Amino acid sequence: MKMTTPSLAGKVCIVTGATRGIGKGIALQLADAGSKVYITGRTLEPVKNSKIGGSLLETAEEIRKRGGHCIPVLCDHSNDIDVKSLFEQVEMENDGRLDVLVNNAYSAVDTVIDTIKTDFWELPVDYWDTVNRVGLRNHYICSVYAARLMAPRQHGLILNISSSGGLMYMMNPVYGIGKEACDRMAADCGHELEKHNVAFVSLWPGAIRTEHMVEIFENGDAEKLASMPMEQIDSVRRTLKKTATPEFVGQCIAAMANDPNVMKMNGKIVLLGDLALRYNLKNKEEGHEPSDFTRVNFLLEYGGFDRLAQFVPNLVRIPKWIVHLGSYKFF
8 A cells, every 4th residue: 555645756865775674664655655666685596494574576566566667786885986877777768867866775684683792803904894894984985876866956855864873872882983973974965966956864763663673672583682791681672563664764854855955954863753743643553653762652561660651752753952962972
């Protein structure tokens, strides 16, 4: 069932890392909204005996069944030649047009989870590249190529999929440094793109019910859970049952791409919950909504105070200037 009203007809979009999870959800919704979507990933064919699955052809087939237009492109985002070829293909096939780029590709989910309890100086020095070559460096490279297409046309939207790990300690230093850099990329690149009417935004989706998260925390991936502190496992399990789905992230991004005032968000960090409020969107699955850490009731649920959380309305939120103070950057 489509969740959006077609409103992006004629638009050209790229979603990196769209074989599953958030990237797939975004691709599905952008296609549902009428846009032509280029999806990238390293896995073309379905993988046999995979617990979480995911391939370009599977995503493309689902888009096709729903009446959308999708072009799967096999692309290793750690390979600069592959990335350059992707944008050359998009430019050639669309007369230089590109309306939306979603930098979502990330190749280190398992690596980061497996090393949560390991201090950074005990990790191999190439750990930085494992985590941030695709999740940070590639975002910048894709953004350069996208900006070269968007700026001359005075139109476009670039999104980095980031997280609150850029604000405070999360997982490990290398993960946090990468996420904060994604946020700063949106701010500084957005500053230069503003005169060209191109918006660059860093989106924090929060916890999302991806196949990977469900497999680990709900189906009980013992090997992955063994590497995590028990209190963190309990907190994630409590919130994951109610958090938004990957397609809801896509629904919000489709609304952003159709927003005539999207430039107001340029260079900013945007929370998924704020987009849901701005566009009056609801997750199609009953009882699911964005995990918004500025909502007091969400924080209470995350801390295990479910009963108390029921008495606190969603509108009771922590001001973002207070959240910013939690970044502990200044002496």
